[in-house]
Amino acid sequence: MNAPPATAGRVATELTRHPAIWIGGVILLLFIVAAVAAPWLGTIDPQRIRPLTRLRPPDADSWFGSDMIGRDVFSRTVYGARISLVVGITVALLSVAIGLVVGLVAGFVRWFDGVAMRVMDAMMAIPSILLAVALIALTGASLQNVIFAITAAEVPRVARLVRAVVIVLRERPFVEAARVVGTPFVALLWRHVLPNTLAPLLVQGSYILASAVLIEAALSFIGAGTPPAVPSWGNMIAEGRAVFQIAPHIVLFPGIALAITVLAVNLVGDGLRDALDPRLERR
Amino acid sequence: MSYVLRRLLATLPVMATVALIVFSLLHLSPGDPAHVLAGETATPDEVASIRAALGLERPFFERFADWSYSVITGNLGQSIFFGRPVADLILQRAVPSIALSLLALLIAVAIALPLGMFAAWRAGRVIDKMAMSFAVLGFSLPTFVLGYLLILFFSVHLRWLPVQGYVAPEDGAVSFLRHLILPALALGLVYAALIARVTRAAMLEVLGQDYMRTARAKGLGLWRMVVRHALKNAAVPIVTVIGIGFGMLISGVVVTETVFNVPGVGRLTVDAILRRDYPVIQGVVLVFSATYVLINLLVDLSYALFDPRVRR
Amino acid sequence: MDETLLAVDDLAVEFSGRSGRTRAVDGLSLTIARAETLAVVGESGCGKSVTALSVLRLLQEPAGRIVGGTVRFHGRDLASLDESEMRQIRGRSISMIFQEPMTSLNPVLTIGEQIGETIRIEGDHTAEVVRQRALAMLDMVQIPDSARRLKQYPHELSGGMRQRVMIAMALVNRPDLLIADEPTTALDVTIQAQVLDLMRGLSGQLGMATLLITHDFGVVAEMASRVIVMYAGRKVEEGPVRSLLSSPRHPYTIGLLGSVPKWQQSAGGERRRRLVEIPGAVPALRGPAQACSFAPRCPIASDRCHAEVPPPTAVAPGHVAACWHWPSSTNLRSGWHP
Numbered sequence: 001m002n003a004p005p006a007t008a009g010r011v012a013t014e015l016t017r018h019p020a021i022w023i024g025g026v027i028l029l030l031f032i033v034a035a036v037a038a039p040w041l042g043t044i045d046p047q048r049i050r051p052l053t054r055l056r057p058p059d060a061d062s063w064f065g066s067d068m069i070g071r072d073v074f075s076r077t078v079y080g081a082r083i084s085l086v087v088g089i090t091v092a093l094l095s096v097a098i099g100l101v102v103g104l105v106a107g108f109v110r111w112f113d114g115v116a117m118r119v120m121d122a123m124m125a126i127p128s129i130l131l132a133v134a135l136i137a138l139t140g141a142s143l144q145n146v147i148f149a150i151t152a153a154e155v156p157r158v159a160r161l162v163r164a165v166v167i168v169l170r171e172r173p174f175v176e177a178a179r180v181v182g183t184p185f186v187a188l189l190w191r192h193v194l195p196n197t198l199a200p201l202l203v204q205g206s207y208i209l210a211s212a213v214l215i216e217a218a219l220s221f222i223g224a225g226t227p228p229a230v231p232s233w234g235n236m237i238a239e240g241r242a243v244f245q246i247a248p249h250i251v252l253f254p255g256i257a258l259a260i261t262v263l264a265v266n267l268v269g270d271g272l273r274d275a276l277d278p279r280l281e282r283r
Numbered sequence: 284m285s286y287v288l289r290r291l292l293a294t295l296p297v298m299a300t301v302a303l304i305v306f307s308l309l310h311l312s313p314g315d316p317a318h319v320l321a322g323e324t325a326t327p328d329e330v331a332s333i334r335a336a337l338g339l340e341r342p343f344f345e346r347f348a349d350w351s352y353s354v355i356t357g358n359l360g361q362s363i364f365f366g367r368p369v370a371d372l373i374l375q376r377a378v379p380s381i382a383l384s385l386l387a388l389l390i391a392v393a394i395a396l397p398l399g400m401f402a403a404w405r406a407g408r409v410i411d412k413m414a415m416s417f418a419v420l421g422f423s424l425p426t427f428v429l430g431y432l433l434i435l436f437f438s439v440h441l442r443w444l445p446v447q448g449y450v451a452p453e454d455g456a457v458s459f460l461r462h463l464i465l466p467a468l469a470l471g472l473v474y475a476a477l478i479a480r481v482t483r484a485a486m487l488e489v490l491g492q493d494y495m496r497t498a499r500a501k502g503l504g505l506w507r508m509v510v511r512h513a514l515k516n517a518a519v520p521i522v523t524v525i526g527i528g529f530g531m532l533i534s535g536v537v538v539t540e541t542v543f544n545v546p547g548v549g550r551l552t553v554d555a556i557l558r559r560d561y562p563v564i565q566g567v568v569l570v571f572s573a574t575y576v577l578i579n580l581l582v583d584l585s586y587a588l589f590d591p592r593v594r595r
Numbered sequence: 596m597d598e599t600l601l602a603v604d605d606l607a608v609e610f611s612g613r614s615g616r617t618r619a620v621d622g623l624s625l626t627i628a629r630a631e632t633l634a635v636v637g638e639s640g641c642g643k644s645v646t647a648l649s650v651l652r653l654l655q656e657p658a659g660r661i662v663g664g665t666v667r668f669h670g671r672d673l674a675s676l677d678e679s680e681m682r683q684i685r686g687r688s689i690s691m692i693f694q695e696p697m698t699s700l701n702p703v704l705t706i707g708e709q710i711g712e713t714i715r716i717e718g719d720h721t722a723e724v725v726r727q728r729a730l731a732m733l734d735m736v737q738i739p740d741s742a743r744r745l746k747q748y749p750h751e752l753s754g755g756m757r758q759r760v761m762i763a764m765a766l767v768n769r770p771d772l773l774i775a776d777e778p779t780t781a782l783d784v785t786i787q788a789q790v791l792d793l794m795r796g797l798s799g800q801l802g803m804a805t806l807l808i809t810h811d812f813g814v815v816a817e818m819a820s821r822v823i824v825m826y827a828g829r830k831v832e833e834g835p836v837r838s839l840l841s842s843p844r845h846p847y848t849i850g851l852l853g854s855v856p857k858w859q860q861s862a863g864g865e866r867r868r869r870l871v872e873i874p875g876a877v878p879a880l881r882g883p884a885q886a887c888s889f890a891p892r893c894p895i896a897s898d899r900c901h902a903e904v905p906p907p908t909a910v911a912p913g914h915v916a917a918c919w920h921w922p923s924s925t926n927l928r929s930g931w932h933p
Contacts, residue, residue, distance in 0.1 A: 118296060118297075118300050119300060119304070121297055121300070122297055122300035122301045122303075122304055123304060124530075125297055125301050125530075125572050125575050125576050125579075126301060126304070126305075126568060126571075126572045126575075127530045127531075127533040127534045127571055127572070127575060128530070128534060129534035129537060129538075130533070130534065130537070130552070130567065130568045130571055130572070131568070133537075133552065133556060133564060133568075134305070134308055134564055134565065134568050135308065137556060137559070137561055137564050138308060138309065138312045138314060138319065138561070139312065139313075210423070214425055215534075217425055217427075218425065218426075218427065218534070218537075218538050221427055221538060221541070222537060222538060222541055222552075222553045222556060223553060223556050223557050224556045237427060237428070237431075241542075244431060244434070245439055245446065248431070248435055248439075251428075251431050252431070252432075252435075255425070255427075255428035255431060255432075256428070258425055258428060259423055259424050259425060259428055262423040262424075262425070263419065263420060263423035266419055266422060266423050267419065270419060492698065493693060493695050493698040493699045494698060494699055494700055494701040494702070496653060496693065496699070497693065497699045497700065497701070497761070497764075498701065499653055499685070500651055500653055500685055500686065500690070500691040500693075501685065501686040501690075501712070501713050501716065501764065502682045502683070502684070502685030502686030502687060502713075502716050503682075503686075503712065503716060504682065504716075507712065511704070511712075512701050512704070515703045515704070516701070516702070516703055589703060590702070590703055591702075591703060591748040591750070592702065592748070592750050
C-alpha cells in the first residue's frame with residue numbers, strides 16, 4: 001500500500017498504458033448516457049401493455065421484440081439500465097463511505113477494532129445474496145431496501161481494507177512524526193491516511209459497483225429484489241423464464257446488457273488496479 | 284496437532300457472531316418477530332402462541348442463548364408454509380445442492396488450474412492475454428444469464444442435454460449427471476474465472492523465485508517443475524481463493540437451482556421468499572453460513588498439507 | 596589445450612526491458628580445462644553472473660538472450676541447443692550452485708525429495724538406491740545425522756547446511772563442470788571457509804572443473820588457478836592467479852586490489868583479502884562497446900581510450916590485459932584510489 005500520490009500527469013500516462021480503463025469507461029459512460037436519456041432513444045412507455053403484439057421476435061419495428069404481455073423489450077432494457085446503475089453506484093458510494101468510517105475508527109481505536117472486526121468477519125461469512133435476502137424478507141421489497149441490503153453485505157470488505165491500510169500507516173515514521181509534533185487528528189487523517197486509502201478504495205469501489213449490479217439482478221430474479229412492476233433486468237429475466245424456450249429474446253437482451261455492464265465495470269476496476277498498484281503488474 | 288486445534292477453536296467465535304447477527308436481524312428489525320415467524324395468514328391466536336414461545340418480554344441475550352441452544356441441538360424452527368421443522372426441509376433438499384456444488388467445484392478447478400498455470404508460464408504473451416480476457420469475461424457473466432445461454436445452445440439448439448429438472452442419483456447415475464452438467468457448468472465457470480486469476484498471480488510469483496531457477500538448473504522436466512515445485516508453492520493462495528469463492532458458489536446455487544429447476548436448498552430458499560416463509564430463510568442463512576465457515580476451516584487446515592512452515 | 600572442457604567464444608548477451616536493450620556481456624571469451632578452477636571477478640553488474648547463467652542457458656528468456664558467440668562444452672555448442680537438449684546437460688554434465696542458500700532450495704519439499712529427484716533425472720533407480728545415494732552424498736558434504744536431515748525441510752536447516760545441501764545436489768550426478776555463483780557470499784565468515792574447503796576437496800576428489808563467480812579476491816586466491824576480471828560486460832584482464840594478484844596490469848584491477856584493505860584479519864582468524872566496491876556504478880552498454888568502458892573512471896585515460904576498444908594484449912606468460920597504457924599502469928599501484 002505504498003502507491004505514490006496520484007498527480008494529474010501520472011494519471012494521464014497511466015491511462016494510456018492501461019487501455020482496459022478506457023474501453024470499460026467508454027462502455028460504462030454509454031450505458032449511463034442511455035439510462036439518463038432513456039425517453040429520447042426511440043423508446044416507448046416500458047410499462048405499456050399491448051395485448052395484440054405479444055411475444056413478438058425482434059424486428060425493424062421493435063428492435064428487441066416484445067414480452068408475454070406485449071411490452072417493448074428494448075424500452076424495458078434501456079429503462080432497466082437506470083435501476084442497475086442507480087443501485088450499483090449508490091451501493092458503491094454508500095459502502096465506501098460507511099466502510100471508510102468503520103475502518104478508520106477500527107484502525108485507530110483499539111477497543112472498537114476487536115468488536116468491529118469480529119462482526120465484519122461474521123458478516124463476510126454470510127453469503128452476500130443470502131444476507132440481502134434475509135434483510136429484504138424482513139423489510140419488504142423496495143428499491144431503497146435492496147440498496148440497503150446490498151450495502152450491508154459490501155461494507156465489511158471496505159472496512160477491512162481501510163483498517164489494513166491504517167494499521168500499516170500507523171507504524172510509519174511520517175505518521176508517528178506528525179503525531180509527535182501535535183498534528184491535529186483530523187489533519188493527520190486528511191493529509192496522510194486518506195490519500196493512501198484513495199487508490200485501493202477506488203479499485204474496491206469499482207468491484208463493489210460490479211458486484212452490486214450483479215446482486216441486484218440476482219435478487220430481482222429470485223423474487224427478493226425490486227418490486228415486479230419495476231423494469232429491472234433481473235425482473236425481466238425472471239418474467240421471461242416461463243416462455244424462455246419459445247421467446248428467448250426476452251431473457252437474452254436484458255441478460256446481455258447486464259453482462260456488458262458488469263464487464264465494463266470490471267475492466268475499469270482491473271485497469272485501475274494495474275495502474276495504481278505497480279506491485280501487481282509484473283513483467 | 285496444536286495447529287488443527289487452534290484453527291478449530293478460532294471458528295467458534297465466528298460462528299457465534301454469525302448466529303448473533305442472524306438472530307438480531309429478526310429481533311432488532313422494526314417489525315414484530317412473532318408476526319414475521321407466524322406468517323401473514325396467521326390467526327391472532329397463532330401469533331399469540333408464538334409470541335409466548337419466544338418470550339419476548341425476556342432480555343435479548345437470554346432469548347439469544349435459548350435460541351442458540353435449540354439451533355445447536357438441530358432445531359431451526361418451524362416452516363410457516365409446510366408446518367414442518369426447517370431442519371428436516373433442508374436435509375431433504377441437501378443432496379441436489381451438495382452434488383451441484385461439488386460438481387461445479389470440480390469443473391472450476393479442472394478449468395482454472397491449467398488455465399492459470401499456463402497463463403503464468405506464458406505471462407505477457409498473446410495466449411496469456413486471451414486466457415485472462417476469458418477470465419474477466421467469465422467473471423462478469425451473471426450465473427443465470429450464462430445458464431440460459433447454455434440451455435439455449437446445448438439443450439434447445441443441439442438437443443444434447445435435458446433443458447431443466449433433476450433426477451436423483453439412485454434413479455440412474457447417467458440421467459443424474461446429464462441433468463446436473465449444465466447447472467454445474469453455469470455455476471463453475473464464474474468460479475473458474477476467479478480461481479484462474481489467482482492461480483496465475485500465485486504461479487507468476489513462484490516462477491520468479493530462486494528455487495525455480497535451481498529446479499531448472501537441475502535439469503528437471505517441465506511437468507515436474509511446474510506441478511511439484513511451482514504448484515505446491517502456489518497452493519496456499521489458490522486454496523484460499525477456493526475457500527473465499529465458495530461464498531459466491533453458495534449464492535450462485537440459489538440462482539442456478541431456480542434457472543434449472545433443481546429441487547435443492549436454493550430452490551427451497553426462493554420458494555420461501557415467494558411464500559414469505561421467514562423461518563426457512565433464517566434456517567438456510569444459518570446452514571449456508573456454517574457451511575462456508577466449515578469449508579474455510581478445511582482450507583486453513585489444508586495449508587499444513589502444502590507448506591511445512593505452517594505446521595508449527 | 597586439447598584438455599579444454601568449456602570454451603566460451605565472443606559471447607554477447609542482451610537484456611530488453613522498458614528502457615530498451617542493454618548489453619550485459621560483450622565479446623567475452625574464456626576456456627576451462629578439465630579439473631581446472633577458473634574464477635571470474637568483478638563488481639556487481641559487471642556481467643559475471645549473467646555469463647554463468649548463459650553457459651547453462653538459464654537466462655530469463657525472452658528478456659535476456661544470447662545474441663552472439665558460442666559456448667562449446669565437450670566441443671558441442673550449447674548456445675544452439677534447444678530446451679530439451681539443454682535439459683540433458685543440466686544437472687548431469689554441468690551443475691550450478693547459487694548465492695542465496697536461504698531461497699535456492701524449495702521450501703515445501705524435503706531435502707530427501709530434492710536430492711532424490713536430482714538422482715532420478717540421471718536414470719531410473721529404486722527408492723532404496725536413491726535413498727542410499729542421497730545419504731552418501733550428505734555424508735560426503737559432511738552433514739551430520741544425514742538420515743534425519745533427509746526428512747527435514749529447508750527452513751529447519753542453517754544457511755551453511757543449506758549450501759552444503761545445494762552442493763550435494765549439484766554433485767550427486769558427478770558433473771564435469773560445476774558453476775558456482777558467489778557460493779559463500781551469503782554465509783558467515785567461518786562457515787565460508789568450511790564450505791570453500793569442502794568445495795576444493797570435492798572438486799579434487801571428483802576431478803571436476805569449476806567456474807567460480809565471485810567478487811572476493813580472498814576466495815580467488817584460495818580456490819582458483821586462473822582468474823578473469825570483468826568490467827561492464829567485457830574481460831579487462833586474465834591471467835594465472837599468482838601473476839595477476841601480484842602484478843595486475845589493468846587500471847581497473849589495480850583499483851580493485853588497491854581498494855582492498857591489506858590482508859585484513861577476519862573474525863575466523865584466517866587472513867583474507869576482501870574486495871571493496873569502487874564508488875560509482877558500472878555503466879550500462881546499449882550495444883557493442885565503442886571505447887574502453889573504464890575510461891570515464893580511469894586516471895590515465897587518453898583520447899585513444901575514449902575512441903577505441905583496447906584489444907587483449909599479452910603482458911606476461913598466460914597473462915593478458917585490455918588496456919592501451921598497460922606498460923605505464925604499474926605506476927598506479929602505489930595506492931591509487933579511484
